[in-house]
Amino acid sequence: MVFFFEKKGDEWMALLVVNRVYNNNTVLVDVDNSDQAIVQGKGVGFQKRHGDDISPTRVERIFYLNTKEAKHRFGTLLKDVPIDITMTSFSIIEMAKQTYHYPVMDYIYVTLTDHIAQTYKHIMAGKYQKSTAPDIRDKYPTEYEIADKAIEMINHDLNVRFPKDAAQAIALHFINAHGSENSEEKEKVEQADFGDNVNKIVKSVFKEYGITRNITNQNYFDRLMIHLQYLVARIQTHEQDKRILNRDIESDFQKLYPKSYQIASEICDKIQRRLDINLNDNELLYFLIHIQRIIQEK
Template sequence: MQLVIRSVYNNNSVLVNLGSGKQAIVSGKGIGYRKRPGDTISSTNTSSILYLEDERIKKHFATLLKDVPIDIVVTAFSAIDMAKKNYHYSVLNYIYVTLTDHIFQMYKHLMNGKYRSSMVPDIHERYPTEYAIAKDVLEIINKNLNVHFPDAEVKNIALHFINAQGNDPDSEPTDTLSMKVNRIVNAVFKEYNIKRNLNNQNYFDRLMIHLQYLVERVQNKALDNHALNNNIERDFHQLYPKSYEISGKICVQLESKLNITLNENERVYFIIHIQRLIQENENKPS
């Protein structure tokens, strides 16, 4: 079968038209060498093919290619598609961006000798499927990129799948509570330019895990009612005014948009997590 080239990324990767508006990324040794858009290649010369069937996935792919090497983008997308197919695991489309960026950042750190394992706690007993997926994804990364990330990276990869589990609104009419919580928190973080980076990754990932537990507590109507010192929230307000402000905005939006009530303990936990993130940013070397 002859495939028509739409774009040439490098000597080994091209974008092809499959007909009926469908496209795919085709990889193979030398298949893009001296090729131009409109030329054809034989499907028998390909070693792998990545289908881009969703318009949003196409847009994610095009956007990522502006900053991320093609081999890393293809590796991330292939790994996600593997999870969907082999584990029948549904994910929100934004994971194509977040996982690709994570792999790219970790790859750069590894190549520069600055890679550090995250201190994210091991929660594989609670999320066995996501950890199984992450192990397979790590194998794909190490093989495709010819690198060797340590097994500890499985925890970080699993967290991406835990946080992105669900169906996009276009394919599923109802959002999950986890999707809504993550969307609200990330929207507030965007206002304050809080992003996951090498310096704050441990604390950021701990917060994401906390959000998973929060969702479970809300669904089971089992919010933490352990009595805290009455002065803690007041003291935090004085010591960490910005963290107090951000956590307050998150809690207000969670309560109003999800029609839930968070007790004082949950508010304090948010302050602690957010202060860790901000403190990390303040200590980031210039």
């Protein structure tokens, strides 16, 4: 588990020292001079500076950055996503874990945060459009209940008004990320949910080639997970990318990155055969680009 979440308690008396103040309500702290964490609470960072102590009684939420990977991922997200949106997304994920005992793959910290940030931008710019993904609430009641609660948390924490239908896309994120990193079930291709099958096919091909997520490729790996979710949405709504690309591009990429091309072709072939769908050439190129980044084929 990458991030740990706790609510404050009177018995919690750790020493919290300010490392960085993000805003009045969010602070990066050193915990007992050994760990780092993000703490949240009303006014917890007000007039605080590096080296100041923070009273544990002021803390409402604490996220432990207990590994190098956690620190790196958090820092990467903050380059593109405001701290308030990042922390709200993490709170939603921890709510799902604790309240609903819902296991998720770690990449959801990136994919869900990215989705909420993009939706927030569209709403604030007046460009939000209702999701065209199919409603499968009857099949996944728990995921949709989590998503409904997530909308309430987003509107409260970010002082914004996400419409109720925005819960549908959030539910899909949890459906696609359901499971654990060590679950054998995730390695098998079963006839179950469409989006889950796409993920399983990619994971099974990666296993054949010995491709795993690590500290070096984790950002590119997580971006591929985001791409898969949008791919599923495009397929289910019959809205694949129909732009006409130069035919020489595929030929050039095949010569430049033969291994990436081979892996991408195998993934596309298995998706088409096992799910009985047709993917256009653009989808192959997108897979190739993501895979080349992950394996760093020269």
